Amino acid sequence: MLGFAATVSPSAYWYLARGTGAVALVLLTASVVIGIVGTVRFASPRWPRFAIDAVHRDVSLLVLVVLAIHIITSVLDGFAPISLLDGVIPFVTPYRPLWMGLGTLAFDLLLAIAITSVVRRRLGYRAWRAVHWLAYASWPVAVLHGLGTGSDVKQWWMLGLTAACIVAVLVAVWTRLSHVSGDHVGLRAPATALAVITPIGLAIFTLAGPLQHGWARRAGTPSSLLARTPASVSSSSAASSASGRSSRGSSVSSLPSSFTASLSGTVTEKQAAGGAIVDLSMSVRGRVTGRLRVRIAGVPVDAGGGLSMTGSQVDLALAGQPTVLQGQIGSLEGERFEAQVSGGAGTTVNLRVQLQIDNQSDTVTGTMVGSPTVSGG
Numbered sequence: 001m002l003g004f005a006a007t008v009s010p011s012a013y014w015y016l017a018r019g020t021g022a023v024a025l026v027l028l029t030a031s032v033v034i035g036i037v038g039t040v041r042f043a044s045p046r047w048p049r050f051a052i053d054a055v056h057r058d059v060s061l062l063v064l065v066v067l068a069i070h071i072i073t074s075v076l077d078g079f080a081p082i083s084l085l086d087g088v089i090p091f092v093t094p095y096r097p098l099w100m101g102l103g104t105l106a107f108d109l110l111l112a113i114a115i116t117s118v119v120r121r122r123l124g125y126r127a128w129r130a131v132h133w134l135a136y137a138s139w140p141v142a143v144l145h146g147l148g149t150g151s152d153v154k155q156w157w158m159l160g161l162t163a164a165c166i167v168a169v170l171v172a173v174w175t176r177l178s179h180v181s182g183d184h185v186g187l188r189a190p191a192t193a194l195a196v197i198t199p200i201g202l203a204i205f206t207l208a209g210p211l212q213h214g215w216a217r218r219a220g221t222p223s224s225l226l227a228r229t230p231a232s233v234s235s236s237s238a239a240s241s242a243s244g245r246s247s248r249g250s251s252v253s254s255l256p257s258s259f260t261a262s263l264s265g266t267v268t269e270k271q272a273a274g275g276a277i278v279d280l281s282m283s284v285r286g287r288v289t290g291r292l293r294v295r296i297a298g299v300p301v302d303a304g305g306g307l308s309m310t311g312s313q314v315d316l317a318l319a320g321q322p323t324v325l326q327g328q329i330g331s332l333e334g335e336r337f338e339a340q341v342s343g344g345a346g347t348t349v350n351l352r353v354q355l356q357i358d359n360q361s362d363t364v365t366g367t368m369v370g371s372p373t374v375s376g377g
Contacts, residue, residue: 013077014311018151020070022161025146027063028110029165031056032139036172040179057117060135064114067107078275078297078310081222096220099148102141109138139169140198147202148219153210166199213323213343255318255349255372261286263366267357275299275310280355280364290318292353292368294337296329314339316349325349335366348373 034056038049071087074080082100086093088108091101116123116131143162152158173195177188209215265282280294297311312329327341335355342348350373355366 013073016073020066024066031059033168033172036176096149103145106138106142109134147206147210256287259287259370261368267362267364288318292316316341
Protein backbone atom coordinates (compact mmCIF):
# COMPACT_ATOMS: atom_id res chain seq x y z
CA MET A 1 0.00 0.00 0.00
CA LEU A 2 2.70 2.47 0.96
CA GLY A 3 6.16 3.13 -0.35
CA PHE A 4 8.34 6.12 0.44
CA ALA A 5 10.19 7.79 -2.40
CA ALA A 6 13.89 7.07 -2.52
CA THR A 7 14.58 10.73 -1.79
CA VAL A 8 11.87 12.89 -0.28
CA SER A 9 12.29 16.63 0.23
CA PRO A 10 9.95 19.20 1.80
CA SER A 11 7.61 20.83 -0.67
CA ALA A 12 8.63 24.09 -2.31
CA TYR A 13 5.08 25.27 -1.62
CA TRP A 14 5.79 25.02 2.12
CA TYR A 15 8.79 27.33 1.88
CA LEU A 16 7.03 29.70 -0.52
CA ALA A 17 4.03 30.01 1.79
CA ARG A 18 6.26 30.81 4.77
CA GLY A 19 8.53 33.17 2.83
CA THR A 20 5.77 35.13 1.12
CA GLY A 21 3.99 35.54 4.45
CA ALA A 22 7.04 37.23 5.97
CA VAL A 23 7.65 39.34 2.84
CA ALA A 24 4.00 40.41 2.75
CA LEU A 25 4.23 41.66 6.34
CA VAL A 26 7.33 43.72 5.50
CA LEU A 27 5.75 45.20 2.35
CA LEU A 28 2.47 45.98 4.11
CA THR A 29 4.42 47.69 6.89
CA ALA A 30 6.33 49.72 4.29
CA SER A 31 3.07 50.69 2.60
CA VAL A 32 1.51 51.81 5.90
CA VAL A 33 4.64 53.74 6.95
CA ILE A 34 4.86 55.53 3.59
CA GLY A 35 1.15 56.29 3.72
CA ILE A 36 1.35 57.75 7.23
CA VAL A 37 4.54 59.76 6.73
CA GLY A 38 3.39 60.84 3.27
CA THR A 39 0.53 62.80 4.84
CA VAL A 40 3.07 65.10 6.50
CA ARG A 41 3.34 68.13 4.26
CA PHE A 42 6.94 68.91 3.44
CA ALA A 43 8.85 70.16 0.43
CA SER A 44 11.88 68.28 -0.86
CA PRO A 45 13.39 68.46 -4.35
CA ARG A 46 14.79 64.96 -3.83
CA TRP A 47 11.47 63.43 -2.75
CA PRO A 48 8.58 65.37 -4.37
CA ARG A 49 5.08 64.46 -3.27
CA PHE A 50 4.16 62.71 -6.54
CA ALA A 51 7.18 60.41 -6.18
CA ILE A 52 6.14 59.40 -2.66
CA ASP A 53 2.60 58.74 -3.87
CA ALA A 54 3.94 56.59 -6.72
CA VAL A 55 6.11 54.51 -4.39
CA HIS A 56 3.21 54.10 -2.00
CA ARG A 57 0.94 52.88 -4.80
CA ASP A 58 3.50 50.46 -6.24
CA VAL A 59 4.34 48.95 -2.85
CA SER A 60 0.65 48.50 -2.07
CA LEU A 61 0.08 46.68 -5.37
CA LEU A 62 3.12 44.49 -4.70
CA VAL A 63 1.63 43.53 -1.34
CA LEU A 64 -1.46 42.17 -3.12
CA VAL A 65 0.66 40.15 -5.55
CA VAL A 66 2.74 38.62 -2.75
CA LEU A 67 -0.38 37.88 -0.70
CA ALA A 68 -1.97 36.14 -3.69
CA ILE A 69 1.12 33.93 -3.98
CA HIS A 70 1.00 33.33 -0.23
CA ILE A 71 -2.61 32.16 -0.41
CA ILE A 72 -2.13 29.96 -3.48
CA THR A 73 0.99 28.24 -2.14
CA SER A 74 -0.70 27.67 1.23
CA VAL A 75 -3.52 25.88 -0.58
CA LEU A 76 -1.17 23.88 -2.83
CA ASP A 77 0.95 22.84 0.16
CA GLY A 78 -1.89 20.50 1.04
CA PHE A 79 -1.00 19.70 4.65
CA ALA A 80 -3.62 21.95 6.24
CA PRO A 81 -7.23 21.77 4.96
CA ILE A 82 -7.22 25.21 3.29
CA SER A 83 -9.05 26.02 0.06
CA LEU A 84 -8.99 29.03 -2.26
CA LEU A 85 -12.41 29.95 -0.89
CA ASP A 86 -10.84 30.29 2.55
CA GLY A 87 -8.49 32.87 1.01
CA VAL A 88 -11.33 35.28 0.23
CA ILE A 89 -14.08 34.42 2.73
CA PRO A 90 -12.88 34.88 6.32
CA PHE A 91 -13.60 32.61 9.30
CA VAL A 92 -14.98 29.63 7.33
CA THR A 93 -11.88 27.43 7.20
CA PRO A 94 -11.76 24.44 9.60
CA TYR A 95 -8.05 25.11 10.17
CA ARG A 96 -7.48 27.75 12.89
CA PRO A 97 -10.60 29.67 11.75
CA LEU A 98 -10.04 32.85 13.77
CA TRP A 99 -6.37 33.36 12.96
CA MET A 100 -6.64 32.26 9.33
CA GLY A 101 -9.77 34.41 9.05
CA LEU A 102 -7.84 37.48 10.18
CA GLY A 103 -5.36 36.94 7.36
CA THR A 104 -8.22 36.60 4.88
CA LEU A 105 -9.83 39.75 6.28
CA ALA A 106 -6.59 41.71 5.85
CA PHE A 107 -6.38 40.54 2.22
CA ASP A 108 -10.01 41.51 1.57
CA LEU A 109 -9.44 44.98 3.05
CA LEU A 110 -6.43 45.54 0.80
CA LEU A 111 -8.36 44.20 -2.18
CA ALA A 112 -11.18 46.67 -1.46
CA ILE A 113 -8.65 49.51 -1.41
CA ALA A 114 -7.20 48.45 -4.76
CA ILE A 115 -10.61 48.13 -6.41
CA THR A 116 -11.87 51.49 -5.13
CA SER A 117 -8.62 53.13 -6.23
CA VAL A 118 -9.25 51.97 -9.79
CA VAL A 119 -12.72 53.58 -9.77
CA ARG A 120 -11.68 56.53 -7.64
CA ARG A 121 -12.95 59.20 -10.04
CA ARG A 122 -16.40 57.64 -10.22
CA LEU A 123 -16.55 56.85 -6.54
CA GLY A 124 -15.58 60.31 -5.33
CA TYR A 125 -12.75 61.42 -3.09
CA ARG A 126 -14.64 61.23 0.21
CA ALA A 127 -15.83 57.65 -0.32
CA TRP A 128 -12.42 56.57 -1.62
CA ARG A 129 -10.67 58.18 1.35
CA ALA A 130 -12.97 56.40 3.81
CA VAL A 131 -12.19 53.02 2.22
CA HIS A 132 -8.50 53.90 2.03
CA TRP A 133 -8.36 54.13 5.82
CA LEU A 134 -8.90 50.36 5.81
CA ALA A 135 -5.20 50.01 4.97
CA TYR A 136 -4.35 51.09 8.49
CA ALA A 137 -6.85 48.58 9.92
CA SER A 138 -5.47 45.75 7.77
CA TRP A 139 -1.97 46.08 9.25
CA PRO A 140 -2.71 45.06 12.90
CA VAL A 141 -5.08 42.39 11.59
CA ALA A 142 -2.26 40.97 9.44
CA VAL A 143 0.16 41.07 12.40
CA LEU A 144 -2.30 39.08 14.54
CA HIS A 145 -2.73 36.58 11.72
CA GLY A 146 1.02 36.05 11.50
CA LEU A 147 1.40 35.65 15.25
CA GLY A 148 -1.62 33.40 15.58
CA THR A 149 -0.92 30.93 12.80
CA GLY A 150 2.57 31.63 11.44
CA SER A 151 4.80 28.57 11.09
CA ASP A 152 7.87 30.50 12.23
CA VAL A 153 6.35 32.55 15.03
CA LYS A 154 8.64 30.94 17.62
CA GLN A 155 11.78 31.60 15.59
CA TRP A 156 13.92 34.49 16.81
CA TRP A 157 14.25 36.01 13.35
CA MET A 158 10.48 36.09 12.80
CA LEU A 159 9.89 37.62 16.22
CA GLY A 160 12.59 40.20 15.47
CA LEU A 161 11.07 40.95 12.06
CA THR A 162 7.61 41.42 13.57
CA ALA A 163 9.02 43.66 16.31
CA ALA A 164 10.87 45.76 13.71
CA CYS A 165 7.65 46.21 11.72
CA ILE A 166 5.78 47.31 14.85
CA VAL A 167 8.51 49.79 15.76
CA ALA A 168 8.51 51.20 12.20
CA VAL A 169 4.76 51.84 12.30
CA LEU A 170 5.01 53.39 15.78
CA VAL A 171 7.75 55.79 14.64
CA ALA A 172 5.62 56.76 11.64
CA VAL A 173 2.57 57.34 13.84
CA TRP A 174 4.51 59.48 16.30
CA THR A 175 5.99 61.46 13.42
CA ARG A 176 2.53 62.09 12.07
CA LEU A 177 1.16 63.06 15.51
CA SER A 178 3.91 65.64 15.92
CA HIS A 179 2.57 67.39 12.79
CA VAL A 180 -1.11 67.39 13.76
CA SER A 181 -2.67 70.73 12.97
CA GLY A 182 -4.60 72.83 15.44
CA ASP A 183 -7.94 71.74 13.99
CA HIS A 184 -7.24 68.10 14.89
CA VAL A 185 -5.14 68.52 18.03
CA GLY A 186 -7.87 66.79 20.05
CA LEU A 187 -7.05 63.54 18.26
CA ARG A 188 -3.45 63.55 19.47
CA ALA A 189 -4.13 62.12 22.96
CA PRO A 190 -6.33 59.13 21.91
CA ALA A 191 -4.06 58.38 18.94
CA THR A 192 -1.00 58.40 21.20
CA ALA A 193 -2.73 56.12 23.71
CA LEU A 194 -3.67 53.71 20.93
CA ALA A 195 -0.10 53.73 19.63
CA VAL A 196 1.16 52.78 23.09
CA ILE A 197 -1.51 50.19 23.94
CA THR A 198 -1.27 48.31 20.61
CA PRO A 199 2.35 47.05 20.91
CA ILE A 200 1.87 46.25 24.59
CA GLY A 201 -1.23 44.22 23.78
CA LEU A 202 0.56 42.39 20.95
CA ALA A 203 3.49 41.57 23.23
CA ILE A 204 1.21 40.20 25.98
CA PHE A 205 -0.76 38.15 23.45
CA THR A 206 2.42 36.69 21.92
CA LEU A 207 3.91 35.71 25.26
CA ALA A 208 0.67 34.26 26.65
CA GLY A 209 -0.48 32.59 23.44
CA PRO A 210 1.65 31.59 20.41
CA LEU A 211 4.88 31.19 22.40
CA GLN A 212 3.24 28.82 24.89
CA HIS A 213 3.17 25.06 24.49
CA GLY A 214 -0.10 23.69 23.12
CA TRP A 215 -0.93 26.81 21.13
CA ALA A 216 -1.58 24.77 17.97
CA ARG A 217 -4.48 23.01 19.66
CA ARG A 218 -5.87 26.18 21.25
CA ALA A 219 -5.57 28.07 17.98
CA GLY A 220 -8.02 25.65 16.35
CA THR A 221 -5.84 23.12 14.55
CA PRO A 222 -8.07 20.12 13.67
CA SER A 223 -7.52 17.16 15.96
CA SER A 224 -6.71 15.01 12.93
CA LEU A 225 -3.52 17.05 12.47
CA LEU A 226 -2.52 16.75 16.10
CA ALA A 227 -1.17 13.77 17.98
CA ARG A 228 -3.52 11.97 20.34
CA THR A 229 -1.78 11.03 23.57
CA PRO A 230 -2.78 7.52 24.73
CA ALA A 231 -4.54 7.33 28.07
CA SER A 232 -1.70 5.40 29.64
CA VAL A 233 0.87 7.99 28.64
CA SER A 234 -1.42 10.83 29.68
CA SER A 235 -1.89 9.28 33.10
CA SER A 236 1.82 8.75 33.51
CA SER A 237 2.53 12.30 32.44
CA ALA A 238 -0.08 13.67 34.80
CA ALA A 239 1.33 11.63 37.67
CA SER A 240 4.84 12.86 36.92
CA SER A 241 3.65 16.44 36.81
CA ALA A 242 1.78 16.00 40.10
CA SER A 243 4.87 14.54 41.77
CA GLY A 244 6.81 17.74 41.22
CA ARG A 245 8.41 17.42 37.78
CA SER A 246 6.88 20.56 36.39
CA SER A 247 9.82 22.83 37.22
CA ARG A 248 12.00 24.19 34.40
CA GLY A 249 14.65 21.70 33.33
CA SER A 250 13.18 18.74 35.24
CA SER A 251 11.74 17.23 32.05
CA VAL A 252 15.17 17.16 30.48
CA SER A 253 16.83 15.73 33.57
CA SER A 254 14.29 12.88 33.58
CA LEU A 255 15.51 11.86 30.11
CA PRO A 256 18.82 10.11 29.42
CA SER A 257 21.48 12.25 27.74
CA SER A 258 20.87 10.03 24.71
CA PHE A 259 18.64 7.04 24.23
CA THR A 260 17.71 4.31 21.77
CA ALA A 261 14.25 2.78 21.65
CA SER A 262 12.41 0.28 19.50
CA LEU A 263 9.28 1.20 17.60
CA SER A 264 6.28 -0.87 16.54
CA GLY A 265 2.86 0.09 15.33
CA THR A 266 0.60 0.59 12.36
CA VAL A 267 0.59 2.69 9.21
CA THR A 268 -2.44 4.04 7.38
CA GLU A 269 -2.83 6.08 4.24
CA LYS A 270 -5.78 8.16 3.07
CA GLN A 271 -6.32 10.24 0.01
CA ALA A 272 -6.34 14.02 0.27
CA ALA A 273 -6.71 16.89 -2.17
CA GLY A 274 -3.78 16.63 -4.58
CA GLY A 275 -2.11 13.70 -2.82
CA ALA A 276 -2.24 11.55 0.28
CA ILE A 277 -1.73 11.65 4.04
CA VAL A 278 0.23 8.91 5.77
CA ASP A 279 -0.18 8.29 9.51
CA LEU A 280 2.24 6.19 11.54
CA SER A 281 1.24 5.41 15.13
CA MET A 282 3.93 3.57 17.10
CA SER A 283 4.68 2.51 20.62
CA VAL A 284 8.11 3.39 22.03
CA ARG A 285 9.96 0.84 24.18
CA GLY A 286 13.49 0.91 25.55
CA ARG A 287 15.28 3.42 27.73
CA VAL A 288 12.18 5.59 27.28
CA THR A 289 8.57 4.49 26.80
CA GLY A 290 5.58 6.18 25.24
CA ARG A 291 4.06 6.82 21.83
CA LEU A 292 5.37 8.32 18.59
CA ARG A 293 3.01 9.60 15.94
CA VAL A 294 4.16 10.80 12.54
CA ARG A 295 1.92 12.38 9.93
CA ILE A 296 3.24 12.99 6.43
CA ALA A 297 1.32 14.76 3.69
CA GLY A 298 2.61 14.31 0.17
CA VAL A 299 1.96 14.04 -3.54
CA PRO A 300 2.72 10.98 -5.71
CA VAL A 301 6.05 11.09 -7.56
CA ASP A 302 5.98 7.78 -9.41
CA ALA A 303 3.83 4.78 -10.23
CA GLY A 304 5.43 2.76 -7.45
CA GLY A 305 3.63 4.60 -4.69
CA GLY A 306 6.35 7.06 -3.68
CA LEU A 307 5.40 10.35 -2.07
CA SER A 308 7.04 13.76 -2.17
CA MET A 309 6.51 15.36 1.24
CA THR A 310 4.55 18.58 1.37
CA GLY A 311 4.13 18.77 5.14
CA SER A 312 4.71 16.81 8.32
CA GLN A 313 3.87 16.60 12.01
CA VAL A 314 5.82 14.63 14.61
CA ASP A 315 4.49 14.13 18.13
CA LEU A 316 6.35 12.26 20.86
CA ALA A 317 4.56 11.48 24.14
CA LEU A 318 6.92 9.96 26.72
CA ALA A 319 6.21 8.62 30.18
CA GLY A 320 7.51 11.06 32.77
CA GLN A 321 7.10 14.08 30.49
CA PRO A 322 4.36 16.59 31.41
CA THR A 323 3.74 17.63 27.81
CA VAL A 324 3.72 16.12 24.34
CA LEU A 325 6.85 17.04 22.37
CA GLN A 326 5.90 18.37 18.95
CA GLY A 327 7.82 19.24 15.80
CA GLN A 328 8.33 18.48 12.13
CA ILE A 329 10.51 16.32 9.95
CA GLY A 330 13.72 18.09 8.94
CA SER A 331 14.98 15.55 6.42
CA LEU A 332 13.47 12.38 5.02
CA GLU A 333 15.18 9.80 2.85
CA GLY A 334 13.60 6.48 2.09
CA GLU A 335 12.33 5.06 5.37
CA ARG A 336 14.74 7.09 7.49
CA PHE A 337 14.05 10.58 8.79
CA GLU A 338 15.37 13.16 11.23
CA ALA A 339 13.16 15.48 13.26
CA GLN A 340 13.32 17.94 16.13
CA VAL A 341 10.52 18.02 18.70
CA SER A 342 10.06 20.53 21.49
CA GLY A 343 7.86 20.97 24.54
CA GLY A 344 7.52 23.00 27.68
CA ALA A 345 10.40 24.03 29.98
CA GLY A 346 12.76 24.40 27.03
CA THR A 347 12.80 20.67 26.22
CA THR A 348 14.12 19.86 22.73
CA VAL A 349 14.87 16.37 21.45
CA ASN A 350 16.63 15.60 18.18
CA LEU A 351 15.35 12.34 16.71
CA ARG A 352 16.85 9.95 14.17
CA VAL A 353 14.38 7.27 13.13
CA GLN A 354 14.85 4.21 10.91
CA LEU A 355 11.65 2.41 9.90
CA GLN A 356 10.74 -0.86 8.23
CA ILE A 357 7.28 -0.77 6.70
CA ASP A 358 5.35 -3.93 5.79
CA ASN A 359 2.89 -2.94 3.10
CA GLN A 360 1.13 -6.30 3.24
CA SER A 361 0.09 -6.07 6.88
CA ASP A 362 0.19 -2.26 7.20
CA THR A 363 2.56 -2.53 10.15
CA VAL A 364 5.75 -0.65 10.93
CA THR A 365 8.75 -1.41 13.11
CA GLY A 366 11.99 0.43 13.63
CA THR A 367 14.43 2.14 15.95
CA MET A 368 14.63 5.66 17.30
CA VAL A 369 17.69 7.48 18.63
CA GLY A 370 17.10 10.62 20.69
CA SER A 371 19.40 13.39 21.89
CA PRO A 372 17.70 15.74 24.40
CA THR A 373 18.88 19.32 24.92
CA VAL A 374 17.62 22.20 27.04
CA SER A 375 17.27 25.86 26.11
CA GLY A 376 15.98 28.97 27.75
CA GLY A 377 17.70 28.47 31.15
